Structure formats: structure tokens, C-alpha cells
Amino acid sequence: MEILPKEEILPRLKKLFSSAKKSIKISSPWIKAQPFSELIGGKKVKIEVVIRNSQIQDFLITDRDVFRILEELDATIYLNPDIHSKFVIVDDRIAVIGSANLTSSGLYIDGNIETAVVIDSPEEVKKLIDQFEKIKSSSINLNLPVAGIILNAESAISAEVLLFESVPEQTYVKIPDGEGFILGRVAVVKEINDSLFSTIFTTVSRSIFSEPQKLEMAITDRDPFFRKALLFAYLNEKNAGIRVARLEILARFKDSVENTGESILKTPMEPPGVGSPVFRFEGEDDIQDILKINHAGYPMGMPVRFGNLYNTGLNAYIDMEKIYTMHMAVLGTTGSGKTTFVRRILENLDYDDITVYVFDLYGEYGGSLKNAARLEFPDLLFPVHFDNIKDLFREYGVVFQDKSSEEKRVSAYLRKNLKPDLQITGLREKSLYEILLGAMELTDLRGPLRQELDSFIQMIEMDYTKQALSVHPEIVEEIFNFLGKENVPVIFNFSSIEDPVTRVNLAGLIMKEIFKKAKKDRKKRVIVLEEAQNFAPEKGFGDVQSGSSNPAFIIAKKIATEGRKLNLGLIAITQRPANISKYILSQLNTQAVFKLINRNDLEAVSAFFEYSKEDIFEILPFLKPGTGFVTGLAVPFGILTGIRLG
Numbered sequence: 221m222e223i224l225p226k227e228e229i230l231p232r233l234k235k236l237f238s239s240a241k242k243s244i245k246i247s248s249p250w251i252k253a254q255p256f257s258e259l260i261g262g263k264k265v266k267i268e269v270v271i272r273n274s275q276i277q278d279f280l281i282t283d284r285d286v287f288r289i290l291e292e293l294d295a296t297i298y299l300n301p302d303i304h305s306k307f308v309i310v311d312d313r314i315a316v317i318g319s320a321n322l323t324s325s326g327l328y329i330d331g332n333i334e335t336a337v338v339i340d341s342p343e344e345v346k347k348l349i350d351q352f353e354k355i356k357s358s359s360i361n362l363n364l365p366v367a368g369i370i371l372n373a374e375s376a377i378s379a380e381v382l383l384f385e386s387v388p389e390q391t392y393v394k395i396p397d398g399e400g401f402i403l404g405r406v407a408v409v410k411e412i413n414d415s416l417f418s419t420i421f422t423t424v425s426r427s428i429f430s431e432p433q434k435l436e437m438a439i440t441d442r443d444p445f446f447r448k449a450l451l452f453a454y455l456n457e458k459n460a461g462i463r464v465a466r467l468e469i470l471a472r473f474k475d476s477v478e479n480t481g482e483s484i485l486k487t488p489m490e491p492p493g494v495g496s497p498v499f500r501f502e503g504e505d506d507i508q509d510i511l512k513i514n515h516a517g518y519p520m521g522m523p524v525r526f527g528n529l530y531n532t533g534l535n536a537y538i539d540m541e542k543i544y545t546m547h548m549a550v551l552g553t554t555g556s557g558k559t560t561f562v563r564r565i566l567e568n569l570d571y572d573d574i575t576v577y578v579f580d581l582y583g584e585y586g587g588s589l590k591n592a593a594r595l596e597f598p599d600l601l602f603p604v605h606f607d608n609i610k611d612l613f614r615e616y617g618v619v620f621q622d623k624s625s626e627e628k629r630v631s632a633y634l635r636k637n638l639k640p641d642l643q644i645t646g647l648r649e650k651s652l653y654e655i656l657l658g659a660m661e662l663t664d665l666r667g668p669l670r671q672e673l674d675s676f677i678q679m680i681e682m683d684y685t686k687q688a689l690s691v692h693p694e695i696v697e698e699i700f701n702f703l704g705k706e707n708v709p710v711i712f713n714f715s716s717i718e719d720p721v722t723r724v725n726l727a728g729l730i731m732k733e734i735f736k737k738a739k740k741d742r743k744k745r746v747i748v749l750e751e752a753q754n755f756a757p758e759k760g761f762g763d764v765q766s767g768s769s770n771p772a773f774i775i776a777k778k779i780a781t782e783g784r785k786l787n788l789g790l791i792a793i794t795q796r797p798a799n800i801s802k803y804i805l806s807q808l809n810t811q812a813v814f815k816l817i818n819r820n821d822l823e824a825v826s827a828f829f830e831y832s833k834e835d836i837f838e839i840l841p842f843l844k845p846g847t848g849f850v851t852g853l854a855v856p857f858g859i860l861t862g863i864r865l866g
Contacts, residue, residue: 222338229320229336230327233259236310240265245309245352250278252323253285259322260289267295270355271449274301279449281323287446298359299449305355307348315339315348362445365500367393371464373491381498383409383463389835390530390860392501393467395492400474400484402492403510403857407835408466467498468833470857471517473510485517485856507534514539515853522574526564527863530847536861538565538810542854544574544746544789547780547807551797551825552814557846558793559584561812561863562748571707574744577734579727581750583715592709595702597695597726599716600688601652601680604640604725606631607769611721616679618672626669629662640771642729648696653677653689699726703733706743720754727755728771735775738786745788747779752792753799773801780807797824810852815843833858 224232237244237259244265249272260267269290272278290297306326307317318336325331339345360366368383381404387393389409395402472486501507511534512523521541529536552558566576566589578585585592603609613620622631637646637655646655656677663670681689702710712730714723731747738745749755755772757765768774779790780803792808794800798820811828822840828851829837836849836858846865851858 221341221344224316224318224336224338226320226332226334227329229316229318229334230255230258232336232338233308233316233327236308236314236316237261237263240310242266242311243268243309245312245349246270246322247303247305247307247352247355248322249303249306250281250321250323250326251286252281253283253289255324255327256286256322257289260293262293264293267293268298268352268356269295270298270300270303270352270359272301272303273299273449279446282449284443284446287443287449291445297362297445297449298356299362300355300359303355303359305351307352309345309348309352312349313340313342313345315345317348360497362449366497367391367500368465368498370395370467370492370494370496370498373494376488376491377469379404379467379469379492381406381465381467383465386463387465387500388531389465392507392529392532393498394501394507395496395498397472397492397496400472402472402488403470403507404467404498405470406465407468410464410466466835485513501532501534510856511535511859512537513856514542515856517856520854522570524565524570525568526561527846527861530860530862536850536859537855538850539854540565540569540574540746542810542852543791544744544787545784546809546853547783547790548792548810548812548852548854549797549805549808550791550793550812550814551816551821552795552848553817554795555845556795556814556816556843557848557863557865558795558812558814559750560846560865561814561848562791562793563588564863566709566748569709571709573707574746575706576709576746576748577730578709578711578748579730579750579755580711580713581715581723581754583713584750585709585711585713589709589711592711593702593705594711594713595698596713597717598688598691599684599718600691600695600722601684601719602647602692602695602722602725603638603652604645604729604771605638605769606635608721608725609634609638612680613676616676618676620669620672624669626663626667630659630669630673633659633662640725640729640732642696642699642733645696645729647692649693651690651692653681653686656689699730699733703730703737724755724770724772728773728775731772731775731779735779735783735786735788738783738788742787746791747789748791748793749776750793752776752794752804753796756792756801756804758799758801777801777804780804797821810850810854812848812850813840814848815845816840828852836860 238261240263242265244263244267246269251271267290271282306319306321307315309315316336316338318334320326320334320336326334339348366384367387368381370379371382372380374380387406387409389406391406393404393406395404469488472488474484474486511529512520514520520537520539522539523537524540525535525537527536528534550558550562563585569576610620620627622628637650639645642648656673660670660673660677663673717723734745734747756776776790779788783790790808792800792804797805798818813825813828816822816825826837846863847860849858849860
């Protein structure tokens with residue numbers, strides 16, 4: 221150990237700094253640019269500096285040029301409002317500790333009377349290094365993306381944040397705590413002017429604008445490092461602020477868990493501490509890992525990337541394991557991005573252990589899905605019970621009352637051949653054209669009913685062509701062939717079918733066969749039902765019935781209720797949430813909501829947005845295409861996301 225009088229402190233520090241090969245650690249409440257530049261001399265080693273920021277006057281001493289020098293040296297700057305220690309450690313092997321700050325008055329001969337001690341004992345230097353790390357742990361790292369500090373902790377799920385910089389709404393941030401960190405979402409940002417400031421937030425002093433020069437200095441400086449430092453100091457002095465955000469507390473995350481299988485996600489039970497720093501997440505690996513856990517806080521069983529976390533380049537994932545067991549709703553107006561969202565999931569899904577069946581109403585799943593099996597349906601009629609034929613009779617003006625023995629023979633024959641089951645329907649062996657001819661053969665040779673049926677067959681031939689009325693056995697065979705494919709996306713393209721009843725019938729028959737397969741082997745399967753309101757409508761909406769005459773509605777309801785036990789999931793996509801069966805919608809435990817405008821549709825999805833998400837609900841009519849809110853069991857928490865369109 222060596223005692224240094226005032227005149228020897230600066231020369232010894234210069235010598236030590238010039239000899240540094242690895243690192244320089246500095247604890248000095250105040251630093252001035254001129255003596256500091258003499259000491260550092262452009263030295264390119266790892267530099268860490270702790271300075272004081274208890275009040276704005278601290279930065280009338282530690283001037284802006286210090287921050288410029290440190291930034292050029294890629295130094296790490298820590299702010300601490302209570303720091304009074306003055307010491308320097310070089311290469312973790314030698315230290316100088318004393319009374320002098322790295323300022324003109326602390327180091328130059330005509331300044332204060334100071335004394336210092338040189339320490340080169342490894343044991344003592346190690347103690348000082350530990351002390352430096354302890355000081356750092358209670359300081360704010362100015363190099364990290366500090367967005368602001370907690371101004372007012374309203375509850376365990378909501379807080380107000382004083383922002384140091386422009387932070388867009390829907391940005392995700394973290395607040396360090398003892399065992400990990402608190403995850404938050406910037407819900408609303410308010411710009412507060414001097415006339416409103418004192419009345420909006422009671423935690424802010426009413427007299428802060430009595431010192432306009434200090435405030436102007438703190439908020440208008442163009443150097444980002446220096447501006448943050450000034451703001452921290454001003455806040456420590458005045459508890460003041462300009463831009464305030466409402467923060468939704470989403471969850472607490474532990475850095476590690478003690479027991480295998482323990483969730484890293486914890487329910488917030490107490491508010492974050494006032495004055496706690498709030499950090500951005502951009503580009504950090506830990507938020508990327510968090511996005512791969514599900515709602516319960518466990519790693520996703522089958523994570524699938526579909527887009528990015530809004531306002532970041534971070535990948536967003538959905539847990540397909542929670543889809544094939546718990547279902548999903550995808551809601552949004554035409555062109556909002558809902559179908560593209562599902563396509564992105566299917567494009568990135570690993571099909572080694574899962575099969576997806578897409579009921580494509582408008583041919584929107586073209587060439588984007590690799591190795592997809594596609595069944596293109598022609599325009600045809602596919603009745604599944606006699607009531608479908610009776611409706612056609614009425615449509616084409618055929619008088620059929622089902623009262624005479626002749627009519628009863630015809631109806632009995634049609635009922636026998638038309639069944640809502642692909643395994644037993646007569647259309648598996650005979651075409652609709654052949655079945656109608658067979659029905660006509662049961663009528664009196666010269667009777668009026670035969671003439672009616674003959675005219676009926678001619679009319680539907682003109683509307684649908686004889687070929688379209690003759691393909692049913694081939695279509696049924698093709699359906700069974702495609703249902704036999706596994707571990708690929710299987711697309712049933714309905715875009716050429718004009719008759720809505722035929723679409724509903726075919727969809728119902730196919731879903732029924734998928735349900736049967738699921739009951740037998742419980743393999744992982746997902747059904748994607750495009751424009752689901754056309755297959756499973758709410759009562760009173762649309763041209764398709766929602767009762768027992770609608771096989772698609774019946775089986776969709778069954779899958780929504782029982783599919784989770786069979787590893788059979790349902791993804792229902794609709795542009796009209798108000799028109800889809802409310803019962804089915806209530807069973808879809810993950811929701812992706814894109815732009816919605818219609819009041820009834822907004823009301824239908826309002827249940828997905830609790831009080832803390834009202835800000836997102838309010839912006840639904842204004843979302844741009846490709847932006848959507850995903851919430852429910854397949855994501856860690858409600859996330860606003862962006863997907864690539866096209």
C-alpha cells in the first residue's frame with residue numbers, strides 16, 4: 221500500500237491508465253471532461269464508470285463531453301444517486317482509492333486538498349472489485365435500453381411509467397425484480413403539457429415548472445446518453461415527468477426454477493416498486509424465449525412461428541398443441557389478414573406428427589403449402605337427405621306433397637339412397653343422376669309426376685351439366701383417398717361449388733369421417749374451417765340452417781365439444797363473428813382477432829378483451845392489414861402481432 225499526496229494523484233493515475241491492457245473500473249461521483257481526457261487518452265479497453273445522479277446539479281459538474289468521450293470508448297455508464305465512493309481499478313490488479321473526484325478541483329494542483337492510496341494486494345483489490353459490483357447492482361446501466369421508470373404503481377396489474385424517450389403503444393418492456401423480471405405492455409401513452417401536468421398525476425410535484433431552465437436542460441438535450449442522465453437526475457430531485465404511459469403488467473418471470481416441471485410464469489401479486497427502471501425488450505434473447513411458452517408458463521409443446529411481435533423483429537409463436545386440443549378462432553374483416561395468418565402457421569408447421577384438413581371455400585390456399593394434397597371439387601349437387609331434394613323440387617316448381625302412394629314410393633326410395641354419412645350413402649355407388657332416374661322409374665308411366673320429374677332432371681342438367689350430376693361415386697372415392705393421407709396438409713377446395721347446401725353437406729360428411737378416425741386412433745389432427753359462419757351459423761343468420769338439417773353445424777359443434785379428448789382441433793375462421801354459432805365460438809380457447817368494424821362483430825368479440833385490454837379492443841377498427849391480437853391458451857399472454865402479407 222502506498223499513500224499519495226495531492227500532487228502525485230494525477231501522475232500516478234495517468235501511468236496506471238496508460239498501462240491498462242484489459243479493463244478500467246471507475247467510481248467517481250463527478251467527472252470533468254478535461255482531466256478525464258488526459259487520463260484516458262483514447263484507451264481502448266473495457267471501461268465501466270459509476271457516476272452520481274441525485275439531482276440536476278450533478279450534471280452541471282459532470283458535463284456532456286464526458287458522455288461523448290465515454291460513448292466513443294464504448295464505455296458502460298452507471299448512474300447511482302447515492303454514490304460517494306472514489307476509486308479506480310486497473311486490470312483487476314491494482315487500485316487507487318481516495319477522496320478525489322476525477323475533476324479539475326480533485327486532480328489539479330490548484331484544486332482541493334486530496335489524498336489517495338494505491339492498493340496492489342490481490343486480496344484487497346478483490347474486495348474492492350466486489351464492492352464495485354455491489355455498487356453496479358444498485359445502479360442504472362445507462363447503456364441498456366432504459367425506457368423510463370415506474371412513476372405510480374396503481375396495482376399488481378397496472379402502473380404508470382414516466383418515459384425518457386418516445387415509446388410506441390403496444391411495446392413490451394421489462395422491470396427487473398429480485399428473482400427475475402416483470403413483463404409489461406405499454407397500453408396508452410400520454411403527452412402532458414405544463415398546463416395539465418399538475419392536475420393529471422397527483423404523484424408529480426405542482427411546482428416543477430418553477431425551474432424551467434432545469435427542465436428544459438433535461439428534456440431538450442440532443443445527446444441520448446446525456447439526456448437520460450439528466451432526466452434521471454431531475455427525477456431524483458423533483459419526481460417530475462413529461463411523457464407518461466399506462467403499463468399493463470402481464471406476468472412475472474423467474475430466471476430459474478427449483479423443481480423440474482415448475483412454471484417460470486408467476487401471477488403478479490404485488491405492484492412494481494415506484495422508481496424501478498423500465499427497459500425495452502428489442503433484440504433481447506430472453507423475450508424471444510418467453511414467446512415460446514404457453515399460457516400456463518411451460519414450454520410450448522409444438523411451437524409454430526407465424527409472424528413478429530408488433531413493433532419488433534422478434535418472432536411470434538403459437539402452440540399447436542393447444543390448438544389440436546383446445547381449438548382456435550380467427551376473426552377479422554375481409555382483407556385484414558386472418559387467412560394469411562393461418563397460412564403462415566401451416567407453412568411453418570412440422571407435419572411429422574400431425575395432419576391438417578383445410579376446408580377452403582374460396583381457393584385461398586394455393587401453392588403456399590408445400591407437399592399439400594388438394595382435392596378440387598367440381599360444381600355439383602350433393603344432397604344428404606330427402607329434404608334437400610324437396611327443397612330442389614320447390615326451387616324448380618315441382619309439386620310434390622308426399623301423400624299419394626306414388627309419391628310415397630319416390631320419397632322412400634330417395635330416403636333410402638340419400639344419407640348424411642359417406643359410408644352408407646347411395647351416392648357412393650350411384651350418381652345423383654342415376655338416383656333421380658331410379659326415382660322417376662317408380663312413377664306411373666304416363667302420370668303427371670313422371671313428367672314433373674323428367675322436366676326437373678332436364679332443368680338441373682342445364683344448370684349443372686350431366687357430368688356434374690354423374691361424378692358422385694368418383695367424388696366419394698376421392699374423398700376417402702384424401703382422408704387416408706396423413707402428416708400433410710389436406711386441402712378440400714370448395715371454390716367451384718355454387719350451391720351453399722352442397723358445400724355444407726360435403727363439409728359435414730368429411731368432418732364426420734375425420735371425427736370417426738379421431739375416435740379410433742386419437743392421432744393429432746386439426747380442421748381449418750374457412751368462412752366458418754357459412755358452415756356453422758348462429759341461428760337466424762345466412763342462407764344455411766343451424767339445426768339438425770345442417771350436417772356441418774352438427775359435427776362442428778361435436779368437434780368443438782369433444783375434439784379435445786381426441787386430439788382433434790378446430791380452427792374456425794370468419795369475417796362475421798356475430799354470425800357464427802355462439803356455442804362453437806365459446807369453445808375456441810385461443811383467439812386471433814384482426815380488424816373489425818361492424819358493431820355486432822365487435823360486440824361478439826368483446827368478451828375476449830378484459831378490462832386491461834380495452835385499449836386494444838378500441839383500436840380494432842383501425843388495425844392495418846396484417847396486424848392482429850392473439851390471446852388465449854396457445855400464447856404466453858395476449859400479444860399484438862404483425863404478419864407478412866402476400
